[in-house]
Amino acid sequence: MVSWKFVTGVIAAAAAVVSAAPLEKRIVSGKNFDHFMVIVLENEDYAAVMADSYFSTVAAKHNGNLLTNYQAITHPSQPNYIAMIGGSTLGFSRLELFIIKSNFFSKSIVDILEPAGITWKEYAENYTQGSNGACNTATSLSNSLYMRKHNPFISFTTVTSNASRCKNIVPATQLQTDINSGSVPQFMFYTPNMNDDGHDTSLSTASKWTKGFLEPLLSNTAFNKNLAVLITWDETKDYDIPNQVWSVLVGSSVKALANNTDNTAYNHYSILATVEENWSLGNLGQGDVSATPFNI
Template sequence: MKLWLCLFALGATALAQVPRSNHVWVITEENHSYESVIGNPSMPYYNALAKKYALSTQYYSPMHNSLAALMWLVAGQMVTADNNTTTCWNVDNVVRHLRAQGLTWKSYQRDLPYPGFQGLFSGDYVRRHNPIIDFTDSCAASQVMNSVPFTQLATDIRNHSTPNYAYVTPNLDEDAHDGSLPEADDWLAQNLPQILALPEFKPGGDGLMFIVWDEADLATDNRCSSQIKSGCGGRIATLVIGPQVKPHYKSSTLYSHANLLRTVCDSMVFSSCPGAGTIAAPMADFFNTVNIITPKPDAAVTSPVRVQATTVNLCRRQAEVSGKRGQPECFSSAGRRQASTGGAILGHGRGNS
């Protein structure tokens, strides 16, 4: 049995153009569907950003299981769904391309105990929400210290030493995995202004930020599109922020994590893109046509592309009544319920995904 994932490469955007950026930020949130966050009065800061900048209204996560879904953002494929992994995978990923370009990167992680920490969890930090460190490129001795506590960000801003590419993860409470949506909104409101005040996010700058949810609500939302109601990770909201982004824009083009990765690859002018990013179309409709580059020819796909992935066991969190530390339920990719036995796919005790 195979799990079929849709990579949306529509002709309308495949020939469009993405502005160049040397300052890309990817910020991830957890486990909430589009309808839970857009228009939610308990998230005033988030929704103000959605109105001021740009919102993807038809963006769908490729699958459930946080680590598996997040891998698509940095590798363009489901590298692993094992939440207990500490393996450094020799798989193409965004760090490999950054290093090839001579560009810098950092992963800013809330509650990471110290730079280069390789453990599964510490406090409210969990490794499964920090997928960028799971590759031979980022595990290398010269690179491992680029995974740093979030507190390092203030120092880097003060020293004018922020990286070309930054991957940012709040902790389990602040990313809405275990905490509330108001907590997530408060964290964004307290911490994003210092990033958006950087010169690259001023008019004429090249700053580019994505705020993306890993997956939708685990219990109820398995949509792949507005027509396909099951088999994927559900409908999620994705914000695109920056001076070169169309203001007050809403995109109704069908997108997923591979499209976001492709947009990063094109904006940073990589010679190629990891995994399914090679064939996915960039999210080019979000941008004004200034300081443009031409996407690679292999993006010119005029119909949806389906990529075959190996079947995995996907664990879905039980209803909230079981408590946030409750044992998750596990499903196969075909949707059959399995016993949750605490095997390798289950991670840190505060939920699975």
């Protein structure tokens, strides 16, 4: 006969194992996906990207969808990044030189993810953390390969004033470590460096980097489980044409439409709207309220 003392001991031991599990491994199930990754490239016109031999094949190759009516919010780069996680340019547009070091006191996507228990990280190439994981607020690092203006989380004091949140802004090399340990967060924002994103190089360089980065991720069945990946550009290169940017959704959670094409009107605020709808998070009361979530 099994004693009650033995049974309660087993239950207590099991509870201890669960409570000791890393927070990153506790998954909050979503309506359409469990993990979402955003990858942002720099300054290229839609037609030019469509003419590239790799980018033009991504949607069909991975049974995803090319978003043919996706608009950036403004010019230049930084306000678009702020909009992606803050739902607004927060009053700035063509003032990039003055706002690179700006600190916004507004809420961001972090403030709706964390209360729901959804983990997040910003992976930034050539970024180095401050001591004890503190936020590094330097304008540039590693011979300007990393630029603060392309890491939107650093511009929100609701992040930089919080030690635990700062530890979620990490060098991009941490991504492979997290994959290997099975601890990737549920929301991932990936910032390539100024060469890899095409800003200081070329479209062909961005294409080569994206292929080398994306293909291994999507072929990793453990990583590509209940996953949606958005690859987009911050803005057009030509400021005198409509601000339509090439964007694609891929990943195991994405349902392919006819001809792997989605002509729905989206913009950078749709990133927030999609995440909010997927996990029933409410909204930030900004451009995310009227934005259309991605068809996933």
